[in-house]
Structures are given as structure tokens and as C-alpha cells.
Amino acid sequence: MNTVRCDDFVEWVTDFLEGELPRETERQFVNHLAECDGCDRYLEQMRFTLQQLRTLPDVPLRHAVREQVLYAFRTRPRS
């Protein structure tokens, strides 16, 4: 087992995904990942969470608000 602790690993996840870990830390991160099932699963769950966030359904505008916005476009003063 290398010297990386799991409670450190979980604090590095965002920096890792952002490509912002210092090179040596990134190497330790990747090595730890290969030998720790818990952290491997943690990272996988973080990726799943991000994928779910990216595909959240929109919160659509009510029809009346949409109509008002389009009306404003139609009737706006023209330069």
C-alpha cells in the first residue's frame, strides 16, 4: 500500500478531474486508485454524479412568459 490516505484522496478528486493536481500528487492519486477498491468506487460514483447533473432536465419557462419575451422581440424599437 502506498502512502496516500483515502481521506486525502477524496479531497483531491475535483483537482484531479480538473487536471489541476501537481504532477507528483497526480501520480500518487493514480497509483492509489489502482490498489484501492474503495477509492476506485468513490471516483466512479463521482463521475456518475457528474453525468447525472449534466443531463438534468431543464426547468422550462411558462408559456405566458415565453410569449411576453417573443412579443418584446417583435415590437422592440429598431435602430
Added chain:
Amino acid sequence: MGVELPSDAEIVVRLRASDEKLFALLVDQWSGGMVRVALTYVPNREAAEDVVQETWLAVLSGLDGFAGRSSLRTWIHAILINKAKTLGIKESRTLPVADTAAPAVNPLAFQNSAEPHPGHWRQAPAAWPSPESKAEEGELVRHLDDAITELPPRQRQVLVLRDVQGFTAHEVSAAMDISLANQRVLLHRARSAVRARLATYLTPERGAAR
């Protein structure tokens, strides 16, 4: 994400030439995400829709001033955030809370210094079942929405802009007027909290250790 849009430059030319169809397309493609962003500043859907409406009106009157230094979508979101901040401050009765301190994972999930491997998992995080029906997918979305709502405001704003709306770190730190490092700390806290919240929902039998 719907129909492919023309380039920003072409959009601007066509809007100045009163292409209403294209304007309606932009409103339909972007407003839903804009309501989500506005909701991170103001307390309810109605206030959020007001912000989006005001934003589109400001876009129309400011279109001639769009210089193309950022993307059109980023420029519109910068307007949105300014309007939402103004309204959010008016409507907010809550005090600012410190929102960068908590650890990513409950410390109880890790062994303490009296145990054989301090700082390592007591038990690896339990596997998450994948949603098996439309109803389960809907439940997952509901829990995600709740998790977002419960975040401290600045974490919520960064998470929605980055991870839901897909803006870059630079765009978000510029729009929110915070440093890149601060942006990353807020994003990390927010993502960790949302993951923990999903763990509570997806593996309820595991109690504190997640």
C-alpha cells in the same frame, strides 16, 4: 441539447435583422437552463422566471453592444447573473454562511488513529444500483434537485454553472467574480455533498459510513 444553432456571429446578424424564428429557438433552447441558474440566486420559480424574462429584454436592448469577447451564451448568462444577484439580495433574508469548510466525506467513513490503517476506508463505499425504471430515474432527478437546493448558495451557483450548464472554470470564475482556486474549492464541496446525498438515497442501509 436540441437543434444545432448557427455561429454566434450569424445569430447576432440575424437577430439584428429581426429573425423571430431564430430568436424563439434561442429562447426555447436556453431559457430552461437559465431558469435553473436563476434559481440558485432567488427563492422560487416565479422569481427565477422574472429574472430570465428581464434578461432576455436586456439582451434585446444590448444586442448591438455584444462585442463577441465571450460566447453569446456566456454573455447572456453574465447578464442573467447580475439581474439574479440584484433580485436575490432584495428577496434574501438569510445570512451568508461559511460554505467551504466541511470535508468531502463524513470522517466516520475512515479509520481513526487507533485503528490499523488510519485515514483509509472502514468499508469501501457500497455499490450504487442503477435506476431500472422511468420512475426510479425520476426519483434520482428529484433527489439531485433536492441536493442542489440544500447546498450553500455559492456552492450551488458554481455547481449549476459548471456541472449542469457546462460552463468552463474560467467562465464561471469571471461571471461570479471569484478566483479560479476559490471556484474549484466551492465546486469540490458542492460535488462531494451531492455525491453523499445520492449515497444516502441509493444505499440507505449504510448509515453514516459513506
